[in-house]
Amino acid sequence: MNSINILPLLRTSETMETNHLLIKLVLLASCLIHQRVCSPCNFPAIFNFGDSNSDTGGLSAAFGQAPYPNGQTFFHSPSGRFADGRLIIDFIAEELGLPYLNAFLDSIGSNFSHGANFATAGSTIRPPNSTISQGGSSPISLDVQLVQFSDFITRSQLIRNQGGVFKKLLPKKEYFSQALYTFDIGQNDLTSGLKLNMTTDQIKAYIPDVLDQFSNAIRKVYSKGGRRFWIHNTAPLGCLPYVLDRFPVPASQIDNHGCAIPRNEIARYYNSELKRRVIGLRKELSDAAFTYVDIYSIKLTLITHPKKLGFRYPLVACCGHGGKYNYNKLIKCGAKVMVEGKEIVLAKSCNDVSFRVSWDGIHFTETANSWIFQKINGGAFSDPPIPLKFACAR
Numbered sequence: 035m036n037s038i039n040i041l042p043l044l045r046t047s048e049t050m051e052t053n054h055l056l057i058k059l060v061l062l063a064s065c066l067i068h069q070r071v072c073s074p075c076n077f078p079a080i081f082n083f084g085d086s087n088s089d090t091g092g093l094s095a096a097f098g099q100a101p102y103p104n105g106q107t108f109f110h111s112p113s114g115r116f117a118d119g120r121l122i123i124d125f126i127a128e129e130l131g132l133p134y135l136n137a138f139l140d141s142i143g144s145n146f147s148h149g150a151n152f153a154t155a156g157s158t159i160r161p162p163n164s165t166i167s168q169g170g171s172s173p174i175s176l177d178v179q180l181v182q183f184s185d186f187i188t189r190s191q192l193i194r195n196q197g198g199v200f201k202k203l204l205p206k207k208e209y210f211s212q213a214l215y216t217f218d219i220g221q222n223d224l225t226s227g228l229k230l231n232m233t234t235d236q237i238k239a240y241i242p243d244v245l246d247q248f249s250n251a252i253r254k255v256y257s258k259g260g261r262r263f264w265i266h267n268t269a270p271l272g273c274l275p276y277v278l279d280r281f282p283v284p285a286s287q288i289d290n291h292g293c294a295i296p297r298n299e300i301a302r303y304y305n306s307e308l309k310r311r312v313i314g315l316r317k318e319l320s321d322a323a324f325t326y327v328d329i330y331s332i333k334l335t336l337i338t339h340p341k342k343l344g345f346r347y348p349l350v351a352c353c354g355h356g357g358k359y360n361y362n363k364l365i366k367c368g369a370k371v372m373v374e375g376k377e378i379v380l381a382k383s384c385n386d387v388s389f390r391v392s393w394d395g396i397h398f399t400e401t402a403n404s405w406i407f408q409k410i411n412g413g414a415f416s417d418p419p420i421p422l423k424f425a426c427a428r
Contacts, residue, residue, distance in 0.1 A: 091136065211260070264422070
């Protein structure tokens with residue numbers, strides 16, 4: 035069955051219930067045609083690779099905790115996430131009945147029995163050329179995350195075999211072949227070109243190399259036994275407050291919603307090439323199940339139709355400081371100063387966070403993440419268009 039032909043129908047359905055019903059019918063038809071098993075998958079664990087969009091504590095463990103008010107909405111204290119609450123990866127874990135993923139780098143109170151998170155904020159697919167202290171990307175790029183994952187497989191089993199508490203805190207061997215492998219990375223590879231004042235065409239020119247390395251990463255996970263892949267494309271960069279503030283474009287290049295047209299063009303090109311690579315990997319690694327998730331379209335809808343969806347000020351950060359977008363790269367969410375011996379918070383949370391799209395100008399609020407997850411959970415924005423719980427189907 036051709037999934038591409040039914041996606042427009044699914045996306046324009048009036049309600050989520052209609053979406054889910056249509057997808058179930060499509061899934062049932064596919065099962066009958068291809069004689070597939072139509073029961074939900076068993077995902078005993080999740081192994082995540084990515085950047086700040088899915089980092090649950092990696093960068094904080096390495097370089098210091100993301101300060102309050104990060105974490106205020108759900109965790110009520112800093113939780114290693116660059117958001118007021120839960121991320122999409124948290125909602126994925128909830129849906130699969132699994133605990134929230136602990137960061138691989140976090141040694142305090144971590145439980146890896148049902149997976150691990152190798153993502154860190156600022157991570158790129160390609161190794162960075164500058165240090166994080168120089169304003170560059172995280173040193174824990176995707177290749178490093180893969181080294182950590184490979185080491186985790188070996189050491190977790192050696193230590194688990196010691197028994198006792200180790201047996202409870204580390205995954206069973208078979209979980210590595212049964213787990214869901216999630217990827218949400220690539221955004222920082224694109225903005226790294228903006229930091230170097232590259233043109234749209236210059237950034238497009240290096241995207242094939244970025245995706246070559248991404249494809250190799252998938253192959254490495256496959257060689258370690260990974261068979262179930264859930265891959266997010268990248269967001270509409272031109273609608274993110276920090277991109278609009280740090281990398282401005284002429285007014286003629288701003289669309290009716292306030293987004294930067296050339297920045298979104300970069301993201302769309304990256305996503306089209308990523309999808310092409312995923313289709314190729316699906317053919318090459320025929321024993322694996324690949325789900326490509328169109329995060330771009332969902333986030334663009336949220337940003338360009340906020341009032342209709344119950345949101346406000348999509349291009350203005352909730353937690354920030356000053357300017358048109360309430361974003362300042364030098365005064366980020368939670369930033370403080372000492373005035374006459376008294377600590378003053380410069381970048382505070384807004385009072386209407388539950389109605390806001392952008393948390394800190396870079397990341398989304400928990401409310402926005404929840405809305406986005408509800409859209410991807412049913413499969414309407416996936417290729418193939420199957421729900422999360424069926425993402426083991428080939």
